[in-house]
Amino acid sequence: MSGTSPVAAAxxxxxxxxxxxxDAIELGEPDRLPTILFSHFWVAHYAGMTCxxxxxxxxxxxxxxxxxxxxxxxxxxxxVHSMIAFGPTMDILEYKQLEWPGHNGxxxxxxxxxxxxxxxxxxxxxxxxxDPTGFVLHQYLPRVAxxxxxxxxxxxxxxxxxxxxxxxxxxxxxxxxRAGLLKLIQAGEEMQKMRATMSRLHAELQGMGFPCVTxxxxxAPFDVVSDYLRGxxxxxxxxxxxxxxxLAVMDRLVALLPQTAIxxxxxxxxxxxxxxxxxxxDGFMSPKQFTTFYxxxxxxxxxxxxxxxxxxxxxxxxxxxxxxxxxxxxxxAKCVYSFxxxxxxxxxxxxxxxxxxxxxxxxxxxxxxxxxxxREHCKKLFDVAGDGGGFILDASVGIPDEGKPxxxxxxxxxxxxxxx
Amino acid sequence: xxxxSKQLVQLIADMQEEEAVKLSREMLDSGYDPIKxxxxxxxxxxxxxxxxxxxxxxxxxxxxxxxxxTAIGDMAKPLIKQDLSKATDGKKVIIGTVxxxxxxxxxNIVTFMLEINGFQVVDLGIDVPxxxxxxxxxxxxxxxxxxxxxLTLAFDSMKTTIESIKAAGLRDNLKIxxxxxxxxxxxxxxxxxxxxxxxxxxxxxxxxxxxxx
Numbered sequence: 317m318s319g320t321s322p323v324a325a326a327x328x329x330x331x332x333x334x335x336x337x338x339d340a341i342e343l344g345e346p347d348r349l350p351t352i353l354f355s356h357f358w359v360a361h362y363a364g365m366t367c368x369x370x371x372x373x374x375x376x377x378x379x380x381x382x383x384x385x386x387x388x389x390x391x392x393x394x395x396v397h398s399m400i401a402f403g404p405t406m407d408i409l410e411y412k413q414l415e416w417p418g419h420n421g422x423x424x425x426x427x428x429x430x431x432x433x434x435x436x437x438x439x440x441x442x443x444x445x446x447d448p449t450g451f452v453l454h455q456y457l458p459r460v461a462x463x464x465x466x467x468x469x470x471x472x473x474x475x476x477x478x479x480x481x482x483x484x485x486x487x488x489x490x491x492x493x494r495a496g497l498l499k500l501i502q503a504g505e506e507m508q509k510m511r512a513t514m515s516r517l518h519a520e521l522q523g524m525g526f527p528c529v530t531x532x533x534x535x536a537p538f539d540v541v542s543d544y545l546r547g548x549x550x551x552x553x554x555x556x557x558x559x560x561x562x563l564a565v566m567d568r569l570v571a572l573l574p575q576t577a578i579x580x581x582x583x584x585x586x587x588x589x590x591x592x593x594x595x596x597x598d599g600f601m602s603p604k605q606f607t608t609f610y611x612x613x614x615x616x617x618x619x620x621x622x623x624x625x626x627x628x629x630x631x632x633x634x635x636x637x638x639x640x641x642x643x644x645x646x647x648x649a650k651c652v653y654s655f656x657x658x659x660x661x662x663x664x665x666x667x668x669x670x671x672x673x674x675x676x677x678x679x680x681x682x683x684x685x686x687x688x689x690x691r692e693h694c695k696k697l698f699d700v701a702g703d704g705g706g707f708i709l710d711a712s713v714g715i716p717d718e719g720k721p722x723x724x725x726x727x728x729x730x731x732x733x734x735x736x
Numbered sequence: 737x738x739x740x741s742k743q744l745v746q747l748i749a750d751m752q753e754e755e756a757v758k759l760s761r762e763m764l765d766s767g768y769d770p771i772k773x774x775x776x777x778x779x780x781x782x783x784x785x786x787x788x789x790x791x792x793x794x795x796x797x798x799x800x801x802x803x804x805x806t807a808i809g810d811m812a813k814p815l816i817k818q819d820l821s822k823a824t825d826g827k828k829v830i831i832g833t834v835x836x837x838x839x840x841x842x843x844n845i846v847t848f849m850l851e852i853n854g855f856q857v858v859d860l861g862i863d864v865p866x867x868x869x870x871x872x873x874x875x876x877x878x879x880x881x882x883x884x885x886x887l888t889l890a891f892d893s894m895k896t897t898i899e900s901i902k903a904a905g906l907r908d909n910l911k912i913x914x915x916x917x918x919x920x921x922x923x924x925x926x927x928x929x930x931x932x933x934x935x936x937x938x939x940x941x942x943x944x945x946x947x948x949x
Contacts, residue, residue, distance in 0.1 A: 415838055422863075426836040426889055548841055552796040553803060556751060599935055602794045635934075656918070679888045680922035712918060716888035 329525025333391040337529065337708065341627060341672045342649045345705035349698050349734035351727075352529055352674065353390035354714035356400055357427050359383075362721055368417035368424040371403035374513035381517060385526050388728040392529035393521065394590060394629075394714075397514035400428070405510070408503040410462025427717055435459060436545040438554070441561040444545070447474055448568055463503065466496030530588035530629055532580030534621065537569035537613040538562075539594045548595075555605060566613045574620035587627050591618070597634025603642075611642055622650045629674075632658060633713060640666035656712040660701040673701055674708040677727055682711055682719035687726035694730040702734065709734075740768075741776050748780035748804050749787070751797055760808045770812035777808055781852035788849075789937050795845060798936070802848050827947050830872050831882040832860030833916075834893035839886035842916045842936075846882060849936040855943055866893075866900035873906050879947050881910060882939060883929070886917040894927040902928075911946045913939060 332347075339346035353359075360370030363380035370377050374397065381396050406416065413435070416428035435456060436444065443451045450472060457464035470493070471484035487493055518528050535543075541562060542551035554562050577589045595601065596610055618628045628651040635657040636643070643653070644667050654674040655663055663673050677693055685693075694709060701707045709731045715724055740763055747756035763773060784801045787793040829850055833843050840862050847857045858876050860868055873881065881901070883894045894914050901907050914929040915938070924932040933939045 422838075423836055427887060429838045429887070431838070432841065549799060552799040555796045556753065556800050600795050602792075602796075605794065605796065678920060678922065679918040680891070680920050680926065683888060683891055684922055684926040716918070718888050718892065 323523075326523060326525040330522060330527060333525065334527045336391045337527070340706055340708050341652055343669065343672060343704075343706040345736040348736060349702055349707065349709050349731040350391040351388075351709045351731045353385060353388055353393040353728075354710055355384065355394075355396060356714055357717040358715040358719055358724070359396055360400075361717060362724075366417065366424045367427050367717075368403070371400055371416060371428065374401055374510050377401055378513050378517040382521070385521055386524070388725065389732075390526065390728060391708075392527045394530045395514060395518070395528060397510060397517070401510050401514075402428075404506045405503050408463065408499055408506060411460065412462070413460050430543070432543070432548050434547040434550045438546075438550065438558060441558065441565060445561070445564055445568065448572070450474065463496055463499035466490070466493040469493055528586060528588075530590040531584035531586030532577040532589045532626075534573050534577040534589050534591045534617055534628070536591070536593050536596060536610060537566035537573065537617065538610045539596075540569050540573070541565055542595050551595075555601075555609060562609060566609070570613050570616045570620075573617050574624070577621060578624045578626065581624075581626050587625065588629050589621050589626050590629050590631070592631040593633055596632060596639065597636050598638045599635070603638070606639065607642060611639075615645065618646060618651060622647055627651060630654065631713065632656065635659075637662050644670045646671060652708065654710060660697060664701050664703065664707075668704065668706065672706045672708065674710050675701075676710070676712040678712055679716035679719070682716055682723045682727070685723060687722050690723045690726040691730045694727055695734065698731075698734040705736065741772070744773075744776050745780045745783070748777060748801065748808075749783035751800055753800060753804055756804050757807050757811075760811060764811055764815065770815040773812050774809065774816075777805055778852070781805065785849065785852055785937075785940070798845060798848060801852075805852075827854060827943075828856045828858065828876055828878040829880045829882055829943060830858045830860065830869065830876060830878045831884065832864035832869060833862040833884045833886075834890050834897055835863060835865045836893050837885045837887050837890045838862045839884075839916070842886065843882075843884040846884070846915065846933075846936045846939045849940050850943060853940050853944070855947070866897040869897050870900050870904045870906065873901065873910065874904075879909075879911060880943055881912045883912065883914045883927075884916045885914070885919070888918060890917065891919075891923050891926060894923070894929065898928045911942070913942050915939060 336346040336348070336350040340350050357367050357370055359380045360367065360377060363383050365376055365380055370380065377397060385393055403416065406414065413431055414428045415422050415431060417426050418424045440451065440455065443455065453470060454468050458468045469487050469490060471487055476484045488497070521528065542548050546554060581587060581589055596606070601610060621628050630651060631654040633656050636655065637659045640663060648670055649672070652672045652674050653667065655676045658676070660673065660676060667673055677690065677697070681690055681693055697709065709727065740759065744756060744759050744763070747759060760773060764770060781801060784793060784797065788798060831843060831847055833840055847859050850857050858872060858878065860872055869881065883897055885894060898912055901910065912929045913931045913933060914924060914927060915933040919932050921932065931942050933942060
């Protein structure tokens with residue numbers, strides 16, 4: 317292919333990288349060890365931006381991602397904007413579920429943090445079960461963002477039909493609803509700006525030969541109950557006090573969650589769906605609780621995505637070594653499991669013929685180690701987890717925000733030396 | 737009453753919340769000594785702790801045990817005249833989530849497990865600046881300080897906190913343990929802590945080792 321144009325070379329690079337990742341996902345040996353760049357704020361720090369700047373400056377963040385991708389040359393990347401560039405939209409919405417840099421006293425260089433609270437009371441399980449959309453519109457959204465508060469006044473649509481549609485439309489003209497709707501339009505315009513920047517960036521990176529690997533997000537139904545509805549404490553207590561309600565809400569979520577992810581992936585024209593897991597780890601639930609409240613519902617969500625031709629990229633936070641024999645029950649070579657602290661030797665043993673594994677250079681090594689130590693660790697991972705293919709090199713929960721650039725560069729460079 | 741007290745210990749240990757709270761109410765209503773009743777709760781918590789250590793119980797059980805303890809404590813404590821605050825003197829631990837980090841689930845579980853194992857815990861909350869740890873150490877004179885953090889940002893905050901403790905001349909005779917998120921042995925070395933733990937039981941074991949009965 318010598319003498320080809322830069323455009324043709326980039327197209328070759330794109331095809332080569334995509335194939336490298338697909339070979340690993342299909343449990344084969346690629347030409348060399350593939351990598352994915354997954355970062356929250358590291359790309360911003362690497363380009364000299366603060367966390368706050370990264371959340372507010374779409375173009376600045378795009379330049380930061382471009383620089384990181386150009387320097388590291390990963391085989392794929394996960395979108396950064398759709399994970400962090402929410403600052404202006406949150407301001408307009410008066411969003412309450414996150415604390416973010418420069419807001420409410422949090423340092424400009426601290427990452428945003430989710431506030432683990434009860435956002436749905438125990439009594440509201442029934443309201444959710446009766447009409448999830450109505451509950452979210454009238455109760456949940458007004459609770460989590462100021463701009464949504466007037467939406468509590470909107471009609472109850474399941475029963476506001478025929479002439480009631482006409483009569484109830486009056487609600488939209490009320491001054492407070494009108495003001496809320498105007499804020500939502502403003503927030504929507506802001507989000508369109510962010511998305512336009514992200515789309516341009518991804519098209520540009522594709523032109524440079526770098527595939528975006530995830531195009532939507534989904535969740536384990538229990539994580540939705542715990543993180544977004546009941547709060548971790550409420551959800552844990554509900555396992556004893558309201559088992560049936562938890563299971564019933566999760567049944568609804570099993571049916572609803574894949575629809576959102578499939579629509580997002582189709583709109584973006586991609587196949588990867590990112591599923592970060594929060595409460596699946598060893599030590600949180602008992603094996604029995606895990607096989608009752610966590611895995612069966614998550615498995616159903618994954619199967620629905622796989623049936624739709626998508627690839628779930630599941631991030632198993634924490635140490636999930638004791639779960640390996642359970643979580644291997646998925647269609648062969650159809651998804652990717654990232655591990656944070658899980659023993660990669662055991663993961664390889666358990667999943668070798670079933671699931672491509674990804675990870676897990678420790679955050680501590682990337683932050684406090686040396687490039688030599690990083691290279692040594694990556695080579696060890698290649699020997700163990702990469703044996704026979706089916707392995708993608710990554711940090712443990714993405715590149716830690718404080719990772720030393722020379723260590724991160726060493727990790728990506730090392731993968732290029734790991735030839736099959 | 738002895739049968740009832742045994743039954744209460746068993747109900748709490750077996751996570752039978754409704755029955756345990758009901759029986760406690762009945763026992764107090766019939767004049768049972770509230771201090772003794774709290775003693776049974778402690779006994780039950782020891783069983784819970786052992787089951788947690790043995791991998792039979794997990795976080796949801798600890799959370800429910802904490803709820804039962806609070807509910808029964810709220811019924812019994814108003815009936816107690818004497819001051820119970822001296823009970824755990826000398827086995828003090830200061831704990832907090834370090835500056836910049838707002839996560840508290842891990843810290844709360846460690847606090848709970850330390851308390852049911854007889855340690856007096858001063859919980860400084862979340863996003864705790866280094867100076868607050870220093871001032872609190874001066875005030876409470878603990879033997880152990882626990883620094884918690886979920887974010888990788890916490891590694892530097894832990895390091896700064898430990899440096900501040902050292903600069904204030906308080907590091908000698910003080911043990912510092914760290915935990916949470918991606919904390920590991922390398923982070924222990926990086927921050928200058930004495931030990932790290934992967935779960936609440938490891939925090940209890942460290943405190944028992946550093947403050948033997």
